Amino acid sequence: MPNPPAAPPTHWEHRLVAVGAGRDELLADLRNAPVAGSARVGEPTRFAMVFGPTVAALPWQELYEQEPAFAREFDAVDAAGRAVLGRPVGSGLLQGENDPVATVAAQLALAALWRDLGLRPEALVGRGTGELAAAHLAGGLSLHDALAAADGRTSPRLPGAPEVPLFLSSGPADLSAWRAGSAAAFGPPLAEQLLDAGVELLVDAGLTGSAGELSDLAPELTAATANGERDPAALVRTVAALHTGGALVDWTLLLAGRGRHGSAPGYPWQHRRHWFGAAAPEASDLAPVTTSRPAARPSAAPAAVTAPEPTAVPAPAAADADQPVASERPALVIQLLSLSPRLREQLLLDRVLGHVTAVLGEESGPEVDPDRGFFDLGMDSVMAVALKALLDEDLGLDTPQTLTFECPTSRALADWLLETLTAEPDAAEAAPPAPAAQAEAEEEDLESLTDDELMERLMSGLATSEQLLGRVD
CATH class of the missing domain: 3.40.366.10 (Malonyl-Coenzyme A Acyl Carrier Protein, domain 2)
Known part of the structure; x- marks a missing residue:
């Protein structure tokens, strides 16, 4: 049972x-x-x-x-x-x-x-x-x-x-x-x-x-x-x-003597098989699961959300010459601000989904719909407090207690967090722009580049991708 x-x-x-x-x-x-x-x-x-x-x-x-x-x-x-x-x-x-x-x-x-x-x-x-x-x-x-x-x-x-x-x-x-x-x-x-x-x-x-x-x-x-x-x-x-x-x-x-408690997936179930305390069988042993849910996240922007007033951790009053302000920031924030805007959005959304997954008791973040409401996913007030604590620790923020009410989806929450982080006065100086950000700002035609320039552009993109993948370490 x-x-x-x-x-x-x-x-x-x-x-x-x-x-x-x-x-x-x-x-x-x-x-x-x-x-x-x-x-x-x-x-x-x-x-x-x-x-x-x-x-x-x-x-x-x-x-x-x-x-x-x-x-x-x-x-x-x-x-x-x-x-x-x-x-x-x-x-x-x-x-x-x-x-x-x-x-x-x-x-x-x-x-x-x-x-x-x-x-x-x-x-x-x-x-x-x-x-x-x-x-x-x-x-x-x-x-x-x-x-x-x-x-x-x-x-x-x-x-x-x-x-x-x-x-x-x-x-x-x-x-x-x-x-x-x-x-x-x-x-x-x-x-x-x-x-x-x-x-x-x-x-x-x-x-x-x-x-x-x-x-x-x-x-x-x-x-x-x-x-x-x-x-x-x-x-x-x-x-x-x-x-x-x-x-x-x-x-x-x-x-007692008849069975044991098993934790079932949080409501609503995420269209995945769930195994109670045992290794899942090989994929070849399973019939395919049919679902109408799209495989990829929608690219359309979510509905406008009235965001809460951010309460950012204040920067030090005076920074020592040998200790720049950027070093006071959490490692994740430094990494975010070193990426291009597009990669920032993706990294922060993935981090939010991972924390939402953790508090819901799910197994993997990509299975949680980023545009589904937190409370439709089964999140209660205790889980919302736990999510706030995880994000505050990751990003060095003191987010409002009403965070999940005013940003009711993972995507809306990630957008608000990114806006909060990049709106701080020292955000621009936190880290030098990444090569991908410089390339994105240039509007030159790729066909006009030489082979050496194309190779340089490719290597810059690979370096940025390695930075993004480094978040799993």
Whole structure:
């Protein structure tokens, strides 16, 4: 379940999760039925876990063998059943039986697995036999009493207030008056109580239809359900549905022993393949990627931008004769001012793209569109501050905090930075003009040059190109 960008995750409004044990399963899930939804960014959706009168026909033996959290709780409940009832309560469930005691045992073991998958519900809901499991998990009923009541031996009361919000289909307003044993159906009053508690999402602990039955009573309630078969992955698909609906998921718990966090490319993805923690395959092994994006940067000038007022680092008040002003400038600025105007623009734009790439977590600057807005690329305020710091260090400037707002694209930002640098009083004296700049100023016809003059012109251009390429060192 890749999660952009990196841990700790920053989640977007529109979400999609594919679940699979490998490449083929992930691709199949993406093609067929990935879990998708939308949520409020920065405001987790409250959800309740519903325990119904039954549980789905899950592969219990497989869950027991593959999920340690499930197995530990199942063994603990089975041991308690032997002590309270004088018989095991788990063997029948593993063989496909589904009596009330086995249902409670399964619900408690599933609750432990849900916790291990990173879920912490804000409330618990119970109906029928599920009331016993919910009351025990809420801290209002002992395991001894829950198993005895499921076996029909007692009808216990709740001795005190539950530790978490508890809603029971047969429970009166005062839960201390509740008695186990009722199989009352969900009603509108219960749905209203959940809404009053701020609950918006429901998840069915036993993967049956109980959460759906309750959500049908109020349009503001939504049941997070898993598509596909009732296999072990159904629980993870349900967690995915909760995440896409806005519920808070503890990814550290979910991925412990099952996977790891991987940083996906920043939104929007830049039409490139992305490999998680592994070397990319040879190009001959890949099918070509088709994209409508132009290969080269557009040559047309971007729309006019109202630039912020520059705040340049002041030049020294008096320069020593043996220490010219130019030496106080960063090496990149000296290099820029030694180039022709055209090469200055290209070098500075490449440097800006490199820094934008770094703060976005991309891999190579040329893949970032220089004319696309920073915030369309997925840059947030923290990234904008980091970009400002990188540019200030490179260029010896103290740029405004609003830099990325008033220069909203890489090209606009590079143009403003170049204008700022070349507008300083000592810019012209910072370095002698490059040979290419002298050649550009001359308007002589190349056809009138001798062979020696043409060779001299060519060598001057090569020297300038070497200066430009030297920036990668």
